[in-house]
Amino acid sequence: MVIIEKGIIVLVLGLTFPNLVSCDWFSSISHMEDLIEEETDLVASLSHYIDKQEAKIRHLKRFVKQFDDITMQNAVDYLSHPVNQFRLFKRLAFEWDVIQDTVKENTSTEFVEKLSTKRVNFPDEKDVVGSAQALMRLQDTYKLEIHQLARGNVNGVQAIQMLRPRDWYDVGRIAFEMKDYYHCASWMVALSLMNETLFQSFTKFDVLNHASFCSVQLGDIETAYNASLEMTLIEPSHERNNKNFQYYSEMMKKSDVNLGISSSHQPLSALNPDDLRHYEALCRDEGTNLPAHIGSKLKCYLWTNHNNPRLILQPAKVEELWLSPQLIRFHDVLSDTQMESVKQLARPMLYRSTVNNPDTGKLEHAKYRVAKSAWLEDSDADVIGQVSRRIVDLTGLSLDSAEMLQVANYGVGGQYEPHYDFFGKHVAIDENSGNRIATFLIYLSDVTNGGSTVFLEPKVGVRPIRGSAAFWYNLDPAGVPDRRTRHAACPVLTGVKWVANKWIHEVGQEFKGRPCQLSRYSDNLVFA
């Protein structure tokens, strides 16, 4: 395959796409709303510029028009009339001067200045790469068909715009640059089937070139052969392609050649392929059906948490989602006004979320967690204190050793791959607070498509329902991490996802809703 590698890389974009994405526009939708506003303002300014330009052209055209009649007459006839003579002198003395000023007038300054000021903070190449990666991630997770996706149709939700052929090409190129030959091949092969008269600034030959190179990297000789064959028809004397074609033809004759695209190649995730397949299937709601023997035991009930005065008149609505480990959902945890206030407070403080690297114990940006988050303290605003109060009422746990409230906002493609919330052995646990005993995860929005929280071992998918909260213990009653709580936030397919996380810690629960026990229970009951 060496001969193929040698010649193909004629960079069309002239851009190099970095592997790791550090920039942040694409990672949350909240800040992207500002971009729409900025662009609307730019469009208004551009329209204003066009109006001014049009007025200027109209003025110049009117001036030129008068010469239609003048040039029809011969000069002597024209000058023999005193009015014509007056007009001639008037024009030459003053009017051409005005015309000169009009032509010279610079109507673009305002627009150009505005654009260049705004562009400083605009998304850049890294964001385009991040957004293309999100498209590919969604393509994999939700098994989206490329043609439908490119036409802007995602699970029946139609975008206002479609991808242009050049966009398809760029997505394929981004995959190619990342050595993600699986996505490169799938996008380039799909594009090669399109009407080439729509191609601008790249050719069908370029597309086939990528399609064949990326396919052969995946071991798909047949596709590489077909693409190369088409290339020979377009450029019969292309030396490198002719060599490749010969090579593919020989490979095709060998019976042990591995045909068919290897779909196991998934460089967008660090998960092992089996884990990834399992996670993605759960995100598609496959395998999350409740088995009858469990479903029949799950209950919904009203809960006053041992006659808590704040719950007597309006008990909490509890829905059991799974028994062991016990996962529950509280409904109507916060009011609309409270949720809006929490989001409003978080908005200006959203930053790309970090994760704890289990190997180094350090916080870092990672592509397996694509979201923006903000930390809010009880003292930041009344509403944050109210959220804490509500969690204490519903769970009976102390929040004295808990973390601040983490509000997260996921954009399209935003996700958090499978993880545990408890701290692993590489993280030093503060003895004043202990490990994360439980998670209270509030959904501050519905999500149109995708974005479920999925638990891998019990195979439970929790659809975000605005105002509800998922709750579970991460540690068993003896304080040992419960590895069955491994969970993930599936990529948002369409819509916006807002959540608020409260991580409750061990210290202070000894005499509360969750006394510690010496023995390890298999049933980790929420309300024991």
Ligand SMILES: O=C(O)CCC(=O)C(=O)O
């Ligand atoms: O957003 C979600 O659904 C889950 C988030 C999560 O698991 C986390 O932030 O630890």
Ligand SMILES: [Fe+2]
């Ligand atoms: Fe989590």
